[in-house]
Amino acid sequence: MKLPTFRGGVHPPERKELAKDVALRILPLPEKVYVFLANHAGVPAKPVVGPGERVKTGQLIAQSNGFISANLHSPLTGEVKEIGKYYHPTLSKPDDAIVIERTSEDDWELLGPETSFEKLSPGEITERIKQAGIVGLGGAMFPTSVKLSPPKDKKIDLLVINGAECEPYLTIDYRYMLERANGVVRGTLAIMKALGVQRAVIGIEDNKPQAVAKMSEAVKGTGIEVRKLITKYPQGAEKQLIFALEKRVVPSGGLPLDVGVVVDNVGTAYAVYEAVEKGRPLIERGITVTGEGVKSPANFVVRIGTMAQELIAFAGGSDEETSKVIFGGPMMGMTVPKIDVPVVKGTSGITLMKDTLPEEEFPCIRCGNCTFVCPMGLQPFLLNLYGSARQYDIAVENGLMDCIECGSCSYICPARIELVKNFKLHKKIYRSLKGGAKK
């Protein structure tokens, strides 16, 4: 049978073999962590601790500061040194971070006693997820509790757990599915209960047969479905994923909940399990450290706020010829100018690439490849034409705001035009012209 997929997309080199067979390793506790107040999408959290204060592992250090915001907890037991400016990997500029220096091994302050989700009401589960500061670990860092509290008029009937991991190089979701399958399933069941849905589907690309097998085993008796998907980038983009699995089309400008679906990443499901059943707030996550630039690529379980430098050191150090350090994978990740940059809740990987010089850009030769690969059915060359001419309104009429920034167009373009880079800029300008969101 033909596996489900979506229209368009590209096949970049996967390079998963670098790290896919390296088992998860829980790293020794770092001496210092740098926890950004902006560790999630939306409003930065408000600090509730100050310099000199002693904190326990898991203690609340900054509070959610709005509807779209999230709590922050101390990743270490130690002392708050300062709240200072450090380079933020996704904002790409210095931003406020709470710096905590470790004084001892973990002395936990849990959200509550160990329990099982069956004993909690849907409202209690959602509240626990909110307290735990859980955000989308796939990279978007959108507060999970907000997704679990849909407006009254939206009827949710399906939970999709995203195990596609379509981003090349990254293998952390894969390792979680292999090694922490039961936790992922418990988390999935907890989210199902919170949402009040009867169905959940875990979508996994067919380049991860072991993960498919392992998850299929783990879901036995739960009613959760595990479905294989064609390996194609960006299979894990939520609109594409929902279409591939269910043939539901998220309307332009809409969210998955408009078609009755909530999508959460595999890692997020695991974090939900830890919060709900173990009482642990989100203070650590899995990160793949990989790429041609690291000596021994690996998958680590890391405290939030650890410096990338330390992770790279645990992966055997970096090659002298490394020219790019990417937070995330090579398709959507962002480069950082130095390696002493702390990881955030959305950091799924650190990819070190040895790269050739930037390619020369040619004029568009109208080959149409960008149009053929765009998973959103856009005409990137046309958007670029209008956007570059500052005709933002016309670009938006042609779907600029529908762009999911997957980068397939830039990947395929023979003229090496920086299409998606331009679109991100054009979208930002358009939003600010309309007096909309900041960021």
Next chain:
Amino acid sequence: MKLTMTAAPHLRSGNSVRSIMLDVLIALTPAAIWAVVTFGIKALVLILVCTAGAEALDFFIIRFLRNKKSFRPDLSGSVTGLLLALNLSLAVEWWQALIGVFVSIAIAKAVFGGLGKNFFNPALVGRVFLLISFPVQMTSWFSPFDLQTSATPMAILKEGSSRIFSLQEMFLGTIPGSLGEISALLLLLGFGWLLLRRRVSPVIPVAYIGTVALMAAIFNGVNPAFGSPLYHILGGGLMLGALFMATDMVTSPMSIKGHLIFGVGCGVITMVIRFFGGYPEGVSFAILVMNAFVPLIDMVSKPKIFGKVKSNA
């Protein structure tokens, strides 16, 4: 470790403008070699003069007139030059060919803004310019090997003649015609290379040739003097035009639906000219006319945006 900051994606496909152009040149090579084999050394001179001349002129314009200091040749000039050469008759002199090169590169391409900006296929503009300027040389055709002046299959259809070419001769390429159009087999071989390398979609040629075949079948059914479908497909410049000129990325539409409209349009105009026009052959004009419609075709053949509801748009 010296770190650079670049925009995502940090992986790029192996495609480049230069590699696409190189593949087109490779695809045209069998037909070019056949031209030299059948028509002799003068064919080689014309091919070299056009290809090298076009690349050099393109380079000169971009490097010195537009002052792009870092410019390295992208081979797009060579493609235009080679295509022009393959469209010429052996009767054309090398200096006449150079005039065609100048019109192609300097006027049809550079004046519009250079690579990617031109509306009309540069090689065809050059060819049509030569056809109007040097009608005698551009319409005197030689038969292969013996180099006797001879009427092409399409001219025979128009004017009538005792000599009738077999389909096999037309398919293999032992018929009179322009340097590159005579062997359907070798052109198909070259196009196969482009398909293999995923450089083109087959939609334009299929729609174009399909339309020609359909119209020929209908007219031929009414009156056998109009020529059979295969005669129309193999006898003139259709193969060269449909496979290599109509598929020019710059001057063709950008969606599959657009390709279909474009190909059908080319087919209809070609056949109208062949049946009712003053010229025996209509491929060049058909493609040029359809080139002019590309912006319109692009406008009506936009792909559907994922999740966009028509009534809201």
